[in-house]
Amino acid sequence: MTTRAARGPSTAKLVAALRHGDKRAAAKLISLIEDDEPEARTVLRKIYRQTGRAHIVGLTGPPGTGKSTLISRLLKEFRKRGRKVGVIAVDPTSPFTGGAILGDRVRMAEASRDPDVFIRSMATRGYPGGLALATFDAVKVLEALGMDLVFVETVGAGQSEVEIAKRAHTTVVVEMPASGDVVQILKAGILEIGDVYVVNKADLEGADAMVANLHLVVPERGKGWRPPVLKTVATEVGGVKEVADRIEAHWRHLKDSGELAVRERARAETELRGALVEVALQRLAARPASERSLREAIDRVAARKTDVRTAAEGLLPATRAK
Amino acid sequence: MAKKIRVLMAKPGLDGHDRGVKVIARALRDAGIEVIYTGLRQSPEDIVAAAIEEDVDAIGLSSLSGAHMSLFPRVVKILREKKASDIIVAGGGIIPPEDVPKLKKAGLKGVFGPGTTLQEIVDFFQKNAGRSR
16 A cells, blocks of 8 residues: 555655745645654654744634634734744544544635645544644644744534643633523633633624623633633624734743743643553554453453453553563 | 545635535545535635645535636646646536536546536545545
8 A cells, every 4th residue: 555655755855845844845744644654753753853932822612603713813913913823723523434524724715825824624533622633743843834823723612622721832712702601601621721712703792791701710820810801803803903912922921931831841741641651552552462462351351350450550561571 | 543535625716606515525524534625716726725735635626607617727737836736636516518528638537517426426536536546
């Protein structure tokens, strides 16, 4: 079977082109990462030192609140301010067919041809939390491409899709009027993770009540940052400039307060722990005898002869020699 | 992780009829394909720029307004200019039978007129746009 990578230019060439701002190289490298090709690891090793400079901004919130439209407006605003902007927009994969309809570009059509904008749609491919497994490795590719700011749009999120807040520097939670009473807002989860809150579609009735309710419950995020609650009408650009201002203000706050270093370390820990689990599983699977012992362990667990944890511990020590 | 087929579906030009392209997007989704839908009134330049960023295997164009003879070949031409002609192009819509050979000659891999079944279109993309070509 010929893989996509084998047909195209070599990984080394793609990485070199990426550093010169070649969009097609960036796109191909993101595909390698998404498809979890073996070359993806080489790519990430090669570009890792060029990453870590961009401001990563997550946008999350329920479906239909206007996240994509707001991003398209913010894109324009940050382009005016001279920033190169990347977008990774995540939409859900069907749990039944594995297919997906990725429709976030519909709202961002105007930006497509700007050479200093890069937009990529991404399906979750079964990953939980409103993101895809490849999302933040793709962000690294966009950083190496030279983007100053990268937006990550989650799938329309419910109440507990909070991983974005651990991975982005600034999290923007987008709500709209009349999307629930104050008890919904009091619940834990997504309404605790914002650094900036936006009530979009603020021309609809109930916008001020939504803002008031949010003010009631929004907690302080880190030392000395009280998350603002802003109103926007993204289809008419209303309020967008202020959202951009507060996103920039939060970035400055993170740097000045030392919070950035704390968050970067937390991010490194999350990524390293995730990678450890992955490597452990791969090493387990790579052992010739392990498929059989895994099956036997499953049988023992299913027959209630061993509990899950004991079976897992029995499988792993044997890999230590590797 | 399995290699997913990625297809960009677009409406070039000023044609505002998008029910058909949405039905096809849905059929491709149900066949396990990742469909990037870009919406109405796209220029051939917009479509190619998006296809490159999305690193799709194929572009599906829909036109019901009669402008297919100028817009469809233009997408193929710009792909060539951008050295991205490994992305295949198919088109469908109200396309008279006599235009089909002309469009194929212009570089379209598939042309689908009225009466085409969804299964034919799904089969076309699965056969021609697979990542393990």
